[in-house]
Amino acid sequence: MQIRSMxxxxxxxxxxxxxxxxxxxxxxxxxxxxxxxxxxxxxxxxGGDFEALREAGAELRNRVLNDLDLWLERxxxxxxxxxxxxxxxxxxxxxxxxxxxxxxxxGVKKAAKSxxxxxxxxxxxxxxxxxxxxxxxxxxxxxxxxxxDNEPPSHIIAPVVHKGLDEVADxxxxxxxxxRKTEIPELTREAREVLRQHFLDADMGISGGNFLxxxxxxxxxxxxxxxxxxxxxxxxxxxxxxxxxxxxPTLEDLSLLLRLLIRSATGQSISNYVSLLxxxxxxxxxxxxxHLYFVLVDNGRADVVASEFQDMLRCIRCGACMNHCPVYxxxxxxxxxxxxPGPMGSVLTPLYMGLDKxxxxxxxxxxxxxxxxxxxxKIPLPELLRKLREKQVEKGLRPLMERLTLKAxxxxxxxxxxxxxxxxFGVRYLxxxxxxxxxxxxxxxxxxxxxGRDFPAPQGKTFREMHAARQR
Amino acid sequence: MRVALFVTCLVDMMRPRIGFAVIRLLxxxxxxxxxxxxxxxxxxxxxxxxxxxxxxxxxxKVIAEFEGYEYVVAPSGSCADQIRNEYPGLxxxxxxxxxxxxxxxxxxxxxxxxxxxxxxxxxxxxxxxxSITYHDSCAGLRSLGxxxxxxxxxxxxxxxxxxxxxxxxxxxxxxGTFSVKFGDVSAAIAERKCANACTTGADAIVGGDLGCLLNxxxxxxxxxxxxxxxxxxxxxxxxxx
Numbered sequence: 001m002q003i004r005s006m007x008x009x010x011x012x013x014x015x016x017x018x019x020x021x022x023x024x025x026x027x028x029x030x031x032x033x034x035x036x037x038x039x040x041x042x043x044x045x046x047g048g049d050f051e052a053l054r055e056a057g058a059e060l061r062n063r064v065l066n067d068l069d070l071w072l073e074r075x076x077x078x079x080x081x082x083x084x085x086x087x088x089x090x091x092x093x094x095x096x097x098x099x100x101x102x103x104x105x106x107g108v109k110k111a112a113k114s115x116x117x118x119x120x121x122x123x124x125x126x127x128x129x130x131x132x133x134x135x136x137x138x139x140x141x142x143x144x145x146x147x148x149d150n151e152p153p154s155h156i157i158a159p160v161v162h163k164g165l166d167e168v169a170d171x172x173x174x175x176x177x178x179x180r181k182t183e184i185p186e187l188t189r190e191a192r193e194v195l196r197q198h199f200l201d202a203d204m205g206i207s208g209g210n211f212l213x214x215x216x217x218x219x220x221x222x223x224x225x226x227x228x229x230x231x232x233x234x235x236x237x238x239x240x241x242x243x244x245x246x247x248x249p250t251l252e253d254l255s256l257l258l259r260l261l262i263r264s265a266t267g268q269s270i271s272n273y274v275s276l277l278x279x280x281x282x283x284x285x286x287x288x289x290x291h292l293y294f295v296l297v298d299n300g301r302a303d304v305v306a307s308e309f310q311d312m313l314r315c316i317r318c319g320a321c322m323n324h325c326p327v328y329x330x331x332x333x334x335x336x337x338x339x340x341p342g343p344m345g346s347v348l349t350p351l352y353m354g355l356d357k358x359x360x361x362x363x364x365x366x367x368x369x370x371x372x373x374x375x376x377x378k379i380p381l382p383e384l385l386r387k388l389r390e391k392q393v394e395k396g397l398r399p400l401m402e403r404l405t406l407k408a409x410x411x412x413x414x415x416x417x418x419x420x421x422x423x424x425f426g427v428r429y430l431x432x433x434x435x436x437x438x439x440x441x442x443x444x445x446x447x448x449x450x451x452g453r454d455f456p457a458p459q460g461k462t463f464r465e466m467h468a469a470r471q472r
Numbered sequence: 473m474r475v476a477l478f479v480t481c482l483v484d485m486m487r488p489r490i491g492f493a494v495i496r497l498l499x500x501x502x503x504x505x506x507x508x509x510x511x512x513x514x515x516x517x518x519x520x521x522x523x524x525x526x527x528x529x530x531x532x533k534v535i536a537e538f539e540g541y542e543y544v545v546a547p548s549g550s551c552a553d554q555i556r557n558e559y560p561g562l563x564x565x566x567x568x569x570x571x572x573x574x575x576x577x578x579x580x581x582x583x584x585x586x587x588x589x590x591x592x593x594x595x596x597x598x599x600x601x602x603s604i605t606y607h608d609s610c611a612g613l614r615s616l617g618x619x620x621x622x623x624x625x626x627x628x629x630x631x632x633x634x635x636x637x638x639x640x641x642x643x644x645x646x647x648g649t650f651s652v653k654f655g656d657v658s659a660a661i662a663e664r665k666c667a668n669a670c671t672t673g674a675d676a677i678v679g680g681d682l683g684c685l686l687n688x689x690x691x692x693x694x695x696x697x698x699x700x701x702x703x704x705x706x707x708x709x710x711x712x713x
Contacts, residue, residue, distance in 0.1 A: 326643040329661075366643050367520060367648075368614070368643035370642070388522075398522070413513045414529055416509070416510035416511070419512045452658070453662060454690040467509075
């Protein structure tokens with residue numbers, strides 16, 4: 001996917017100026033937050049300890065990441081033993097090459113897809129189309145985006161959360177050339193009718209993978225719509241495209257991660273479907289693919305292993321960090337400019353795509369730590385964002401003016417006498433600007449502040465000078 | 473009890489009366505208050521901007537100024553968190569300063585936490601009369617566990633009625649330099665906070681961090697609200713000078 005993260009500020013400004021988007025974001029905000037809270041309250045009421053679960057989840061993910069190569073090799077041999085083929089992809093281009101090769105080898109004309117953020121990373125749909133293979137998104141949200149001229153998703157589990165009912169109703173009427181429908185059940189029925197034929201026609205199914213189980217060579221899929229089952233069982237070829245960090249040792253470990261993931265993501269105790277897919281169709285079996293491929297993707301992940309950012313690879317893609325993020329809630333996911341939005345995206349995008357490609361993202365956070373306290377695997381997101389800011393400074397990527405201002409301010413703040421003179425002058429200047437009022441409407445040195453709110457006027461003198469005067 | 477006041481750079485420049493309110497509160501609690509007069513800033517703006525060298529330089533200054541006192545109190549969860557939880561990490565490779573940072577850390581308290589858990593105050597000089605809604609600032613709430621302390625203190629004032637707002641624990645959008653770098657996003661978040669606070673109809677929005685309060689007051693006034701007061705919890709608890 002083309003990265004547009006360098007335009008974050010402009011993207012955010014247009015998101016703020018879009019009243020439809022603003023309305024849709026307000027609608028969705030409470031839902032995710034409330035549902036997760038209820039799910040955890042219920043879990044506690046049943047005698048569960050969600051904090052202990054988070055701790056165990058973080059410990060498990062660390063254990064996997066500390067020996068990632070070992071667990072991947074174990075997964076590979078277990079998967080091969082079930083009749084699957086395991087392929088490795090260094091980058092996006094290699095992902096696309098592998099999948100197109102597989103499609104050609106099996107004479108595939110149409111590929112039905114269930115949701116995969118990695119295929120967004122790789123730009124897989126475009127590559128398939130270029131090779132004459134028709135990709136059809138079958139997750140309802142992803143389908144809506146695909147028929148809307150391949151619009152990118154704005155959320156990792158609710159890709160179309162930025163759209164409202166009206167927009168979808170218009171889109172379906174226009175693209176399906178059917179009378180406009182206004183009820184959600186009617187719209188979903190229409191989508192199901194269109195998608196049904198695609199499921200039956202598809203020669204190949206492409207899915208992501210929520211987790212890979214090393215001991216069994218299985219892939220676990222967590223879905224609510226059932227399309228994942230159709231995609232992975234009907235076509236004769238199934239290709240799983242997922243990141244190398246998704247491996248987990250045992251089925252028991254998987255159950256821990258599922259308990260964390262689903263509550264954190266949608267606030268359900270379990271999703272409508274949890275599929276555990278192992279191997280190819282056996283002679284005595286009635287369904288399942290004849291050919292199963294795993295494309296395990298690096299695309300920047302291996303460089304993060306053993307780095308100071310390794311904690312980020314614990315991520316299990318629940319979306320809780322963005323659902324609770326005041327910035328995401330305000331501007332939506334598209335503003336972030338690449339595949340992953342919100343706090344996790346602001347860490348992953350610079351790590352995978354390059355610090356200089358996403359200069360604003362690590363700063364586009366208030367460091368309120370709402371993300372950190374809801375993360376099911378306890379990723380210290382604010383700390384990682386701050387470390388990325390440090391990397392930018394180390395590499396000289398911050399604007400010169402900002403660096404000089406900080407240095408000059410810190411230099412003065414280390415010299416109390418000079419600082420006292422500076423602050424006395426500063427507050428008097430601000431008081432003069434306020435002109436006797438209790439606020440300043442436009443502040444030349446900080447227009448970013450006063451464009452959207454007033455700047456309260458200072459009291460008039462500094463505490464230190466007033467205190468010194470009282471002591472005398 | 474000898475207590476050093478870390479007044480914070482924002483209070484120093486913008487709202488000295490908060491600093492004096494803190495002194496009155498601490499003295500009423502029986503503390504001897506010392507104000508080290510060379511203090512400036514805890515260095516958080518540099519730390520959060522990725523300028524680790526400047527942050528460490530200012531941290532050393534604060535440690536040297538305050539390590540001689542039994543207790544250090546700051547009218548800010550954010551600055552107290554910086555000293556308590558971030559200073560030691562700044563000196564991971566410097567055993568001497570790391571030790572000094574750790575030694576200071578546990579003696580630094582956010583104001584309301586100090587009044588409740590260390591000074592264990594019973595009576596407060598404040599005489600505020602009216603309804604209040606309390607904004608929980610992020611660092612104080614999520615890093616220092618400041619939630620019950622200010623409410624417990626406000627409950628001691630007979631004239632105060634506390635009306636909780638929806639989303640009291642949500643960020644106000646200040647975020648230090650974020651408020652200027654991404655002013656439009658910051659102001660939009662502040663608008664949501666103000667709208668939530670206003671649903672309570674409270675006479676005053678009260679909090680424990682001046683950064684948030686300036687953000688909220690600035691947004692309220694721009695929204696045309698001229699009557700809702702925005703006060704630091706110290707001002708409410710200490711009453712008039």
